[in-house]
Amino acid sequence: MTEALPDKQNILNRVHSRRTALIKLATAATSAAIAPLLAADTPEAEHHLHEMFDQTPPSAVAAPPSYFSQADYETVSKLVDLIIPRTDTPGAADAGVPHWIDRQIAAKPELQEQFKQGLAYLNGQAPFTSLTEQQQITLLQSLSTDTDPAKTAFFKTVKDLTVDTYYKTEAGLVQELGFHGNTFRASFPGCTHPEHWPSAEASQERAQ
Amino acid sequence: MSTAVKTEPVHDVVIIGSGAAGGMAAWNLTRQGVSVLVLDAGERFDRAKFWTHVKPWQAMAKHERGQFAPEFYLDTNEQPYLTPSDKPFELIRVWGRGGMTYVRGRVSLRYSDVDFAGPARDGWGVPWPIRYKDISPYYDKVDQFIGVCGGLDDQDSLPGSKYMLPPPAPRCGERLLQKAAQKIGVSIVAGRRAVLTQPHNGHPACHYCGACGSGCDVGAFFNSSDYLIDPALKTGKLTIRDNAVVARILVDDKGLANGVQYFDRKTKDERKVKARVVVVGASCVDSTRILLNSQSSAHPNGIGNSSDAIGRYLCEQIRFHMYGFLPELLNGPVQDDSGIGGEHIYLPRFNHRDGRKRDYIRGFGMQFWDCGAQANANYAKSLPGFGAEFKKAVKQRYPAMVALHPYGETIGRAENRITVDANNVDAYGVPRLKIEYQIGDNEHRMAQEMYDTAEQILHSAKAEILPYERGWLDKAGSAIHEHGTCRMGEDPKKSPLNAFNQMHDVKNVFVVDGSAFTTASEKNPTLTILAMAWRATDYLAGEMKRGNV
Numbered sequence: 001m002t003e004a005l006p007d008k009q010n011i012l013n014r015v016h017s018r019r020t021a022l023i024k025l026a027t028a029a030t031s032a033a034i035a036p037l038l039a040a041d042t043p044e045a046e047h048h049l050h051e052m053f054d055q056t057p058p059s060a061v062a063a064p065p066s067y068f069s070q071a072d073y074e075t076v077s078k079l080v081d082l083i084i085p086r087t088d089t090p091g092a093a094d095a096g097v098p099h100w101i102d103r104q105i106a107a108k109p110e111l112q113e114q115f116k117q118g119l120a121y122l123n124g125q126a127p128f129t130s131l132t133e134q135q136q137i138t139l140l141q142s143l144s145t146d147t148d149p150a151k152t153a154f155f156k157t158v159k160d161l162t163v164d165t166y167y168k169t170e171a172g173l174v175q176e177l178g179f180h181g182n183t184f185r186a187s188f189p190g191c192t193h194p195e196h197w198p199s200a201e202a203s204q205e206r207a208q
Numbered sequence: 209m210s211t212a213v214k215t216e217p218v219h220d221v222v223i224i225g226s227g228a229a230g231g232m233a234a235w236n237l238t239r240q241g242v243s244v245l246v247l248d249a250g251e252r253f254d255r256a257k258f259w260t261h262v263k264p265w266q267a268m269a270k271h272e273r274g275q276f277a278p279e280f281y282l283d284t285n286e287q288p289y290l291t292p293s294d295k296p297f298e299l300i301r302v303w304g305r306g307g308m309t310y311v312r313g314r315v316s317l318r319y320s321d322v323d324f325a326g327p328a329r330d331g332w333g334v335p336w337p338i339r340y341k342d343i344s345p346y347y348d349k350v351d352q353f354i355g356v357c358g359g360l361d362d363q364d365s366l367p368g369s370k371y372m373l374p375p376p377a378p379r380c381g382e383r384l385l386q387k388a389a390q391k392i393g394v395s396i397v398a399g400r401r402a403v404l405t406q407p408h409n410g411h412p413a414c415h416y417c418g419a420c421g422s423g424c425d426v427g428a429f430f431n432s433s434d435y436l437i438d439p440a441l442k443t444g445k446l447t448i449r450d451n452a453v454v455a456r457i458l459v460d461d462k463g464l465a466n467g468v469q470y471f472d473r474k475t476k477d478e479r480k481v482k483a484r485v486v487v488v489g490a491s492c493v494d495s496t497r498i499l500l501n502s503q504s505s506a507h508p509n510g511i512g513n514s515s516d517a518i519g520r521y522l523c524e525q526i527r528f529h530m531y532g533f534l535p536e537l538l539n540g541p542v543q544d545d546s547g548i549g550g551e552h553i554y555l556p557r558f559n560h561r562d563g564r565k566r567d568y569i570r571g572f573g574m575q576f577w578d579c580g581a582q583a584n585a586n587y588a589k590s591l592p593g594f595g596a597e598f599k600k601a602v603k604q605r606y607p608a609m610v611a612l613h614p615y616g617e618t619i620g621r622a623e624n625r626i627t628v629d630a631n632n633v634d635a636y637g638v639p640r641l642k643i644e645y646q647i648g649d650n651e652h653r654m655a656q657e658m659y660d661t662a663e664q665i666l667h668s669a670k671a672e673i674l675p676y677e678r679g680w681l682d683k684a685g686s687a688i689h690e691h692g693t694c695r696m697g698e699d700p701k702k703s704p705l706n707a708f709n710q711m712h713d714v715k716n717v718f719v720v721d722g723s724a725f726t727t728a729s730e731k732n733p734t735l736t737i738l739a740m741a742w743r744a745t746d747y748l749a750g751e752m753k754r755g756n757v
Contacts, residue, residue, distance in 0.1 A: 178542035190377025
């Protein structure tokens, strides 16, 4: 099921032993000056190694929908873009969210009826995509505050799916939010702002 | 089957399970020259296949191509359990080498005499047969062996350790919570975690990727497979049998254990092995299932169960989750808050200190995982509206989130119990386990003060608090800290185990996992399981040398 990565652990082990050997070498030569460089350099190498193995081909976000009709897919695309629009960073449709929602609804029969009814409601007067953006926003606002719990539940489902998916994409998580974790680091600096610290710790730091 | 019994050697010790409990027992016995067979219900997890560094968007693309991360957790459909419809219990199990230790939270807190003396003080339940002084030398040994990072603090409710690895620096939000708690007289200390902040005993240091929950790709936090089972295998004294789903402990006509019956998970074939001693460490719930199913004329209601306490007094822990956003961090720079995976801070139990009488007994602590920038923005689902303003609101809060997770002790009650149902058998024809469990009044009353405390800290921090429903508690079972169903105690009429985890009724059966705990406390159990299993198997090795078992 998962990709065969037969050599990953071997290579990682080699990197670890190389790192240990280099640090030992540095220590033995008492060249304290180069030890930090090595320590900083090798995790970087490890990081790249990981990246190399974690290469994932981009998914077929441009592929035709597998569950929605083309018209419904366009409505969903508009909906998710109203929830998270394009600003100075990509919006939900730019990020491929409609594609992922299509795949999720295909795999979740329990949500299909909700989408069917919800989309029918949005297209009730006129096709949703033919409305002006202001009309679409007004309709979505009334959907989100409707007294009919089925309507608010549909809005909540669309919003939750949009949020879940958008902030998992590289566009949402990295470009929009600025996430840069889950990587190799030689050390973890933590909070470097004494003004955030409890008093004893801050004064201890100042005394040092 | 009968031929298998004839050809099998008699093992010195058969250990059921290879997690923290079984792994420690195997390591400590084999290094003392005892020959051991470990029966594990699963297989070794392949570390090279962990998705430790697979980013969320990569995971989506992989899923679409039919690729999935290695599955650690047992599929309930494979081994269903029964619960009454009005008492749901979420049972989460790992069947595989190392058990839960690959994916546990790694929080490593010592029990104190505030915990051990709890029942003696308030009269609820049976007294622990041990005190801190009995187990502290083993905590010292465990800390040194597995590597636990933490601070220098030493409190009555959270004893310190001389053997801590350096604690990781707290994140901004964690520092601000410490500061906010200090203002209201509550002490939040450095967290204690079995994560290697420097290389330790041949294991590499943490590289601060924060994805421990996917399994560590370099083994930089304690897991039983790498840290205990592998060294035990090197002694040449350990045999481990995979996919061995244990059904029963077998007994001789005197009622002493003489073997174990198990089923091969792949072929469903029945097997039996012979043993001088059986050590049970299959995790609280599965160990209890095995003990209760081990019925014989000597033990009609399960092996070693003359007290009728096995299966009863099941304790989990209550908990809930509150989230806030700190004004100092709103719109601020986004840091890499991955760190060592969980929180770098901990709030030890304090409710016993002010002398004020509560309307509940026992206490609670607090954990803080998910402070700072995460690999998701799940909080956004609780923010109102949609559109550009909504998108901006999500981004502003992203670096500023703090998360509070109080954990409270659940007291053991006889009606909170595990039984086996002879009319409802599993794929091997073995009675399934049934869990009847409900959070009680004491816990609901304690939860009020847990909510008060979380609110006070967040108010002191001037946080914007994400909407929550006061009084809500997480599903029973969700802490994955089951305890108490085969408890230790001096009185054989009330407790199945003595002070060394040995059955009062059956001196060659030892139970060394969370089921042996007399009370559950508010603390994560793994460190104490390791210390207790080490202590119990030291005693067992001595008794074997003396010819007593």
